[in-house]
Amino acid sequence: MAEANDGKALTVELDGTSYSRIPIRTRVVMPGDDLDAFIREYATNVVEPGDLFFVTEKIVAITQGRSYPLEEIHPRRLALFLSKYVTRTPYGIGLGMPETMEMALRECGTPRILVAAAVSAITKAFGRKGDFYRIAGDKARAIDGPTGGTIPPYNRAVVLGPDRPREVAQHVKALLGGIAEVAVVDINDLGGNILGSTLDKAGDKRLLAILKDNPLGQGHQSTPLGIVREGQNPIAAR
Structure with missing residues (x-):
């Protein structure tokens, strides 16, 4: 079963609806890694129809060669x-x-x-x-x-921040077969931003509220990918 990062809750309630925030543990992304291959390796087997898949801006930027x-x-x-x-x-x-x-x-x-x-x-x-x-x-x-x-x-x-994050989100949605919405996020323990997504403005605002406590953590958790799923239905995640 999915496990929350230390000090973080696996589920949160917003406007009367419960959401699971499922961190996906991975290896460390390195310069030269291919984002598509990385997502296929860790996400395609766990993302389900209706999910919202989110990826940290940092790994997008690293795979784009924007780490110095x-x-x-x-x-x-x-x-x-x-x-x-x-x-x-x-x-x-x-x-x-x-x-x-x-x-x-x-x-x-x-x-x-x-x-x-x-x-x-x-x-x-x-x-x-x-x-x-x-x-x-x-x-x-x-x-x-x-x-x-x-x-x-x-x-x-x-x-640096990722290049063309909205286009990245659209590409990743297609990579996942279109079954989930996708967001590239910059979230930390002080707040956050949605840098690019396949959501509308209301969806971006709702996602920020769902992730406001930074469920992926701030340091050595090695969970740069995550899933938001309506309801308390955690899954097995690597």
Whole structure:
């Protein structure tokens, strides 16, 4: 039977309906892995008609070649300066290190990051938070740096957000024979985003509510895939 990750519940109730959130344990995804082959290996035998299959943005990005070892990133002086003013949390370093800030400058463009930093500096003085990422956008928000709980080799790497996540979700749905909706998610213990899905806006909002406690976990769980199934009907999962 499926097992919840430590500290997480296997089921959750939302608007009077119970949902199972089933983590799928896998090996570590490595650069050069093929996403289609990986999903066939771990998901095709457990996804059922009517399920919602979700995949973490990190493994999508890794299979797209968007993971960079720290030693290959050479932060410019601006990245060193800006990273000092980013608030770090126990759940993710975000852009609070020079290497992740450097990649944000490359991904989003220097002007956008500078505008986001300037606005954030002003609004923080008035007690408002979150403006930096609202302006910098999803590409900046999705950048992952190493933390104490990051699985090697990504404890020494920066992983960007996935490219074309909505198209990836549509492709994976077809790969699964169209029997399940699919979402590429960026979820952590502080919140999350649906980066791309085959759902409508209401479906994305509902999925975020179902996953708000981050059932896939934050560190060494090695469960980058998951299934949401209506009702309390967990399955055997690898």
